[in-house]
Amino acid sequence: MTLEGLRQDIDIIDTRIMALLDERLERGLLTRRHKTGTRDPAREAEVLDRVARRTRCLAGREFTESLYQRIIAESRTMQERELRLVGFQGMHGAYSEAAARAWDTEAATIPFKEFSQVFDAVVSGDLDFGVVPVENTLGGIVGQVNSILVTTELRVVAAIDMPIDHCLLAAPGSDHRDIRTAYSHRQALSQCRRFLDRNKLDGIDWFDTAGAARMIAEDRPKGAAAIASRFAAELYGLEIIKEGVQDSSANRTRFFVLAKGAAATGGNKCSAVFFTDDKAGALFGVLEVFAKAGINLTRIESVPDEPGDYAIFIDFDGSDRDARVAEAIEAARGLVRDFRLLGCYDERKL
Amino acid sequence: MKNLKLTGAKADGKRTIVEVGGIRVGEDFVVIAGPCAVESEDQMVRTAVAVKEAGATMLRGGAFKPRTSPYAFQGLGLKGLKILDKARRETGLPIVTEVIDTRDVSWVGEYADILQIGARNMQNFSLLREAGKSGRPILLKRGMYSTLEEWLNCAEYILAEGNPNVILCERGIRSFETYTRNTLDLSIVPSVKAQSHLPIFVDPSHGTGVLGLIEPMSLAAVAAGADGLELEVHVDPSSALSDKDQQLSPEAFGRLMRKLAVMRRTMAELSSESYG
Structure with missing residues (x-):
């Protein structure tokens, strides 16, 4: 075990926590059609109670309770903003x-x-x-x-x-020379065939371009990169190795x-x-x-x-x-x- | 010269033209200018704009630097390539940059218009083969201890991989003289023209390593028949991270460009029929 390795694990876990937080807030937004008002004390108490009962957690009760109060408050504020x-x-x-x-x-x-x-x-x-x-x-x-x-x-x-501007994305800090495989949706891979050949990269089918980017960010497989949008790179904190890797610029x-x-x-x-x-x-x-x-x-x-x-x-x-x-x-x-x-x-x- | 199946001069005297971003190297006179190394986006883009304004036709800048000392600045790597890409988008100038590692050839090829193989790597045969396979135009510098025949044989490695786009570049050789960094061998220019069909450039910056000698040697290179020059220009030479003493300021580069234009007109006149 090294400090560097442990910190990398922590970075990966943070990426997941952020994604899950987002998902939780989204579910909150989707509840609006199914209830009136944004405040539901009974439901909030139920959530806090369930969190508190997870006593085996390393995180103590006081910490999780205040954390969840913040999350619930944020979810409520977000619902009140009436976003489209x-x-x-x-x-x-x-x-x-x-x-x-x-x-x-x-x-x-x-x-x-x-x-x-x-x-x-x-x-x-x-x-x-x-x-x-x-x-x-x-x-x-x-x-x-x-x-x-x-x-x-x-x-x-x-x-x-x-x-559609495809980018080759890798985990931050990885060496571009070690990249051997590129994960992406089949259609994206076929649109970058010549780029992959030139750089001797194996294309590997993935269900979704953004899903491939998320997988690279969360699992960091060795020697692997994803082909996805610049937007996906920003979202998952990946490094753009090369922009515009599609063979034809007429891709729209x-x-x-x-x-x-x-x-x-x-x-x-x-x-x-x-x-x-x-x-x-x-x-x-x-x-x-x-x-x-x-x-x-x-x-x-x-x-x-x-x-x-x-x-x-x-x-x-x-x-x-x-x-x-x-x-x-x-x-x-x-x-x-x-x-x-x-x-x-x-x-x-x- | 023996065994130069692809590099040797052609019987019909036809010379190779290398097309790069609308420029016909070997026919159009080319001036590649820019800093020794890419140091930052600001330094690179400002230098690029300045050399373009002065009339440079291509932009140089090292992202991977082969240095005598392992402790010296080694270059920005991939980040440097992205900065060069930015400078190209700002100025439209094609990019010339050095590749020193076989594993980097395809990646440098993704960003650069011309891959440079430096003097120290002239006889790195696996690098030459990889460069040949990339299909990108290659600027092959002369090794500091190399004979013309050895040099042309290195070009042969690239051509043998099916890549005809090779540009040679004289950058000085080692001699007993220590006043200059290297001894610029201008006699190689007409010699290359006699022995090969490949374009030949001259790099007076490395060839002399002395600021005051760059202008006279550039003019002399044109007189000797060079197809182009490669010059180190830095927007602020005194702050450069490498090759401080041989990088021209944009002003000095601008003056040199104006003199080069006169020299080229003179040479065109000399080669016209009236001097038959």
């Missing part, structure tokens, strides 16, 4: 979270394991907004998200078009911000989804409506729904508050099945 709650899929440090923070710097961003959980939590009112990736310039559409979009009752209230992801109601302003872009009958010219008829109205279609995508049936997504410039656009939407509605306007919104390019 924005959910995203992945772990803290995910690109979706970076997009959410770029869109609303004041919001509290809350992680969920699955995309469907993000949608559900917005529908139930636990969250104010959800931020999900829709498409990537290199990887194409995000299938899971688009299939939920086909049926969701949520509206698109904003879009964020963000560059487009995110939707979802909410229960439509955007307050009309915006400059619209998204819609519909089905066409299996007959000649069905899709053409819709496109013709927009072409004749002089409305620029910026995206068209088909996503398999029921076997043999495809949902068609279209994005176009304009707002439904503009009569010309509103007319085109009405005309299109008559030509296809289940035409649904997902939203008219502002798109921000970062």
Whole structure:
């Protein structure tokens, strides 16, 4: 045992404590829909009592009690601030979270394991907004998200078009020359293939880019690094060995911000989804409506729904508050099945 | 010279052009300027801006320093590379920096536009091979005890790995003379041109180690036909952590650049047909 080794252990434990503290405060924020007011003396007493009964702890009763009083007080203050709650899929440090923070710097961003959980939590009112990736310039559409979009009752209230800048991250104080492996999400690894080859690094699949960064920070495996965002590096206190390690600089992801109601302003872009009958010219008829109205279609995508049936997504410039656009939407509605306007919104390019 | 399959002069007289960030080394006259070592972001960026203003075409700065004494400043390592990257973004000047460890070659290649192999490592054959594999342009300095043939054989190691982008750089050799740090061998410039197709640079800063000799030797190098110069310039030479006595101030560098322009015009005239 060395002092240096023990201190490194302590640093790792601190990283975990901070992450757990954050998680606890987030749970506190999520309780707001399920109770009235922020003060619940019975519940607070219950928490303090449970902590006090953990007598085997090295930390004494007085210390843990005052610590928990501080935590509960902080949780209450935070709930009173009535922060906007924005959910995203992945772990803290995910690109979706970076997009959410770029869109609303004041919001509290809350992680969920699955995309469907993000949608559900917005529908139930636990969250104010959800931020999900829709498409990537290199990887194409995000299938899971688009299939939920086909049926969701949520509206698109904003879009964020963000560059994806991958960084190679290592534990602070480690020697870059010792790095042999890079952990990251499969898609990120494939976007950095040439960089990995040049530096003779083995890419290892991990469920999430930010999860890989967190693992490196908490477990510090020897000779290992993560490929994740700069944001993840800051969050987990990792050293950036190299920024911009992706092979193509054209790597961008487009995110939707979802909410229960439509955007307050009309915006400059619209998204819609519909089905066409299996007959000649069905899709053409819709496109013709927009072409004749002089409305620029910026995206068209088909996503398999029921076997043999495809949902068609279209994005176009304009707002439904503009009569010309509103007319085109009405005309299109008559030509296809289940035409649904997902939203008219502002798109921000970062 | 024997066994110079790839480095020896070509029968048709064609010379190698190394393309770096829009600069055609071997065709465009190149001046690489910057401090001996990257000391801090402030020192590096200020020096970079100053040399760019004076007309430098590339930026140098050591992040890994091979020092005679193990106790001397060894360089900032990866942090130094990141500072160089910042200086490049500020000025647009391509970066030339030394690599001394085979394990660092790929990483230095991630940050630098040209990898420099220093005089002390000229015959480090595993480093030469690794540099060859990196595919990055290499500035190969002449070892202080090396003959032309030994030097060109070292270039051959890099070319043999499939990397044709080698630039040679004369930086002085050891002789019995102790007044200068090294003896700058300018006769090597036309000799390289006769024996090889690779571009040849001159480094009068290390070649003389005497501040007052850098300007005359730079002009002489142009007269001898050098394709470029490598010069040590520090925004504040008196505070430098290494090579204090041979780093030019930005003002002195600016004066030298103006004289070099006159010298190059003169040389162009001398090579024109009227002097056939």
